[in-house]
Amino acid sequence: xxxxxxxxxxxxxxxxxxxxxxxxxxxxxxxxxxxxxxxxxxxxxxxxxxxxxxxxxxxxxxxxxxxxxxxxxxxxxxxxxxxxxxxxxxxxxxxxxxxxxxxxxxxxxxxxxxxxxxxxxxxxxxxxxxxxxxxxxxxxxxxxxxxxxxxxxxxxxxxxxxxxxxxxxxxxxxxxxxxxxxxxxxxxxxxxxxxxxxxxxxxxxxxxxxxxxxxxxxxxxxxxxxxxxxxxxxxxxxxxxxxxxxxxxxxxxxxxxxxxxxxxxxxxxxxxxxxxxxxxxxxxxxxxxxxxxxxxxxxxxxxxxxxxxxxxx
Amino acid sequence: xxxxxxxxxxxxxxxxxxxxxxxxxxxxxxxxxxxxxxxxxxxxxxxxxxxxxxxxxxxxxxxxxxxxxxxxxxxxxxxxxxxxxxxxxxxxxxxxxxxxxxxxxxxxxxxxxxxxxxxxxxxxxxxxxxxxxxxxxxxxxxxxxxxxxxxxxxxxxxxxxxxxxxxxxxxxxxxxxxxxxxxxxxxxxx
Numbered sequence: 229x230x231x232x233x234x235x236x237x238x239x240x241x242x243x244x245x246x247x248x249x250x251x252x253x254x255x256x257x258x259x260x261x262x263x264x265x266x267x268x269x270x271x272x273x274x275x276x277x278x279x280x281x282x283x284x285x286x287x288x289x290x291x292x293x294x295x296x297x298x299x300x301x302x303x304x305x306x307x308x309x310x311x312x313x314x315x316x317x318x319x320x321x322x323x324x325x326x327x328x329x330x331x332x333x334x335x336x337x338x339x340x341x342x343x344x345x346x347x348x349x350x351x352x353x354x355x356x357x358x359x360x361x362x363x364x365x366x367x368x369x370x371x372x373x374x375x376x377x378x379x380x381x382x383x384x385x386x387x388x389x390x391x392x393x394x395x396x397x398x399x400x401x402x403x404x405x406x407x408x409x410x411x412x413x414x415x416x417x418x419x420x421x422x423x424x425x426x427x428x429x430x431x432x433x434x435x436x437x438x439x440x441x442x443x444x445x446x447x448x449x450x451x452x453x454x455x456x457x458x459x460x461x462x463x464x465x466x467x468x469x470x471x472x473x474x475x476x477x478x479x480x481x482x483x484x485x486x487x488x489x490x491x492x493x494x495x496x497x498x499x500x501x502x503x504x505x506x507x508x509x510x511x512x513x514x515x516x517x518x519x520x521x522x523x524x525x526x527x528x529x530x531x532x533x534x535x536x537x538x539x540x541x
Numbered sequence: 542x543x544x545x546x547x548x549x550x551x552x553x554x555x556x557x558x559x560x561x562x563x564x565x566x567x568x569x570x571x572x573x574x575x576x577x578x579x580x581x582x583x584x585x586x587x588x589x590x591x592x593x594x595x596x597x598x599x600x601x602x603x604x605x606x607x608x609x610x611x612x613x614x615x616x617x618x619x620x621x622x623x624x625x626x627x628x629x630x631x632x633x634x635x636x637x638x639x640x641x642x643x644x645x646x647x648x649x650x651x652x653x654x655x656x657x658x659x660x661x662x663x664x665x666x667x668x669x670x671x672x673x674x675x676x677x678x679x680x681x682x683x684x685x686x687x688x689x690x691x692x693x694x695x696x697x698x699x700x701x702x703x704x705x706x707x708x709x710x711x712x713x714x715x716x717x718x719x720x721x722x723x724x725x726x727x728x729x730x731x
Contacts, residue, residue, distance in 0.1 A: 230625065249627070256611070256628045265664040268614040528614075529625050 231529050235354040237343050238363035239405035247409060251373050253525035254518070260297065261521060271300035274531055275330045278304045279322070280357070281312070281337040286492055286516060287357050287367070291334050294523035303330075318342070319349065326350050332530065335359075353530045361395045367491050368401035370522040372409060374515050375446060378487060383410035386483070388440045390472060391450035391499050392421045394461075398491045399450060403429050416440035417472060420461040437472050441481040448489040449474045449500040465498055475501045479509075487511055547704065547717035550677065550695055556707075556714050559692030560589065563674050564596040566690050571641055576669060578606045578640045582658050583629050586646035588709040589676060593645060606640075608633035615657035631661065638666040643690075647705040649675040652686035677716060679703050 231246055239247070260268060276295045280288055288304070295302040305325070307313070312321060318337070325333075332353045335343050340362035346354045358364040376382055387406055393399045393415050406413050407430055414432040415422065416439075427433050434440035441447060452468065462468045474488065488500075488510040496502050505512060551559060571577055577597075581590025587609040594607045610631040644658055655673060662671060674690035679697040695718065697703065706715045 253628060256630050259630050260614075263664065264666060267664070269660070270614040270616075528628075531625065 234530055235343070235347055235356075236365055236526055236530060237347070237354065237356050239365045239368055239401045239408070240363065242365075242405070242408060244408055244410070247369070247372065247405060250369055250522070250525050250529060251376055253529060254369075254373050254522040255377075257297075257524040257528070258518065258521040260524075261517070267297050267299060269299045270528060271295070271298040271531055274298075274300040274332060274527075276300050276302045276332040276334060276527070277325055277330050278302060278357075279325070279333055279335045279337075280304070280306045281318075281335070281342075282358065284336055284357070286519065287336065287364075290516070290519040291355075291357060291366075291523050293520050294527055297520065298524055298527055300332075300527065318345075322346060322349055326352065332527065355526060355530065358397050360397065361400070362397050363401045363404075364397040364491075365401050365405075366519070366523055366526060367398050368405040369526070370515055370519040371398075371402055371448070371489060371491070372405055373522050374489070374511050374518050375487065377518070378511070379445070381410075382406060385411045385446060386414070386444045387411050387446040387448065388414045388416060388434075388444040389448045389450065390416045390437065390440065390474065392452050392461075393417050393426065393450065394421045394423045395453045396450050400429075402448065403431055407431075414440050414444065418462050418468070437478065438481060441478055443483060444481075444486070445483050446487045446489060447474055447482065448491070449494075450491070451493060452495055452498055469498045473497075473499055473501060474504050476503050476507075479504065489515060491515070547719040549715065549717055550703070551693055551716040553714040556676065556692070556716065559676060560592050561596055563690040563692060564593050564600065567593070567643055567672075567674065568597065568601065570672070570689070574641045574669075576640045577643070578608065578635055578637070579643050579645055580608045580610055580633065580658075580662060582644065582646045582654060583609055583611045584710060585705055585707055586644075588707050589647060589674075590645040593643075593674070606635040608635060608637075610658060610661050612654055612657040612661055615661045617653060617657070633662075633665050636666060637662060637668045640668050642668045642671045643674050644671055645674045647676050647707075648703050649673070649678045649686075649688055649691075650681055650703075652682045652684035655686050656684050676705065677703050 260266060278288060278291055292302055330352055333346060334355045334357050335346060336357040337359050340360035342359050343354045343356040356363055356365055372382060379385060389399050403413050414434060416434040416437055419435060486509055488504055490500055490512050494500055494505055496505060579590040579594050581587035590607050594605050597605045611629040613626050613628045659671060672689040675688045676692040678688055678691045678694045700721050702719045702721050704717050704719055706713050708714055
């Protein structure tokens with residue numbers, strides 16, 4: 229069974245079968261990352277442009293490594309060193325890049341829906357690397373991969389996502405994806421940082437952290453996104469960390485064999501305490517390693533060409 | 542058992558004899574080599590490699606390491622396919638450096654699979670040598686590749702297909718030659 233779309237725009241509405249296909253494929257690529265030569269010639273003929281209209285460390289390096297490990301040619305674009313500074317519109321920039329014959333575009337943009345807009349402009353496969361506060365599908369896929377690797381399945385896992393849900397594309401993608409896989413997702417944060425009518429997404433909503441953590445298997449702490457907060461959503465960082473910070477004391481509320489996750493970058497001492505972030509139950513760095521394998525899987529699965537099947541003999 | 546469609550090339554006994562002979566030929570050719578290892582190409586080559594290793598183990602009373610590779614990521618037609626094949630893991634649990642590796646596959650045809658397998662193995666390290674064992678050599682090579690050990694050589698045309706069934710995946714041991722309505726180059730490989 230192949231993926232249904234040649235783009236990866238989001239996990240909303242993506243079925244269990246498709247998600248499992250990506251995670252299974254990622255498992256194969258995870259093995260390649262342990263080889264002496266961590267590179268396969270699979271996407272030799274593919275050119276990928278990484279269009280980052282917003283800053284990024286992990287996602288961008290991760291995509292770039294995934295492309296290189298698959299032998300694709302990749303080109304990087306960031307707004308501060310480009311004609312965007314001279315006032316070129318997104319549409320013009322993208323059309324010009326497309327005129328240079330590319331096969332795939334990885335895009336991050338501050339506006340939700342930008343990757344969807346690009347699908348109308350380009351023939352290339354579009355991969356969403358984060359659009360505003362909407363979706364960040366590869367991050368959610370790597371989170372699910374990391375959990376599936378540890379627990380064997382996602383079904384019936386109790387996952388608490390804590391913090392700034394309102395501005396978080398990681399939270400949205402994870403809520404949709406994990407629920408599709410049969411996990412039970414709870415969210416927790418101050419009322420001002422939860423989206424309106426969030427309960428319609430089918431999650432349990434908590435405003436008290438201890439209640440949200442009781443009986444959970446997994447805690448995902450989200451970053452307080454200071455750059456997206458034009459007005460203040462809570463009085464002080466200190467108050468926030470006292471009410472919603474994941475501290476060592478609170479870990480005893482969790483189920484045995486629990487897992488701590490964070491999509492990064494972390495504000496240490498705000499949403500997550502130092503000793504929790506660096507503890508043995510933390511998979512924060514595994515998430516990063518697995519991210520490369522998951523992105524390789526996505527690039528591979530979206531790169532199918534048009535033509536006949538050929539027996540190789 | 543119902544009469545199989547197509548012409549039978551090897552039956553259960555025939556496959557067993559062919560593998561035994563290949564195993565003995567491997568021993569004879571590599572009698573001074575302590576570093577023998579088998580690598581089967583998924584999926585049926587992997588089963589054959591395991592069977593040959595078992596025969597070698599019984600004759601020589603030593604365990605020969607067996608690895609498996611999936612060559613999908615090294616294929617040369619990956620960009621021209623409609624959808625991407627599901628990939629299985631490669632499992633080379635031993636160090637290939639300085640090993641004499643016998644690569645095992647069910648059918649040798651165009652040689653493209655073997656080319657891909659050679660590239661993949663060399664990415665794991667530098668073996669002393671790589672030899673090739675196949676159950677069926679059906680000719681029609683598109684690359685300069687030749688086997689060292691052959692179970693049975695069969696002259697075929699592109700309008701024929703060699704179907705290998707092994708108990709590990711197909712509930713019986715049988716190799717048949719089938720007629721196709723159009724050239725096999727464009728047939729769907731399972």
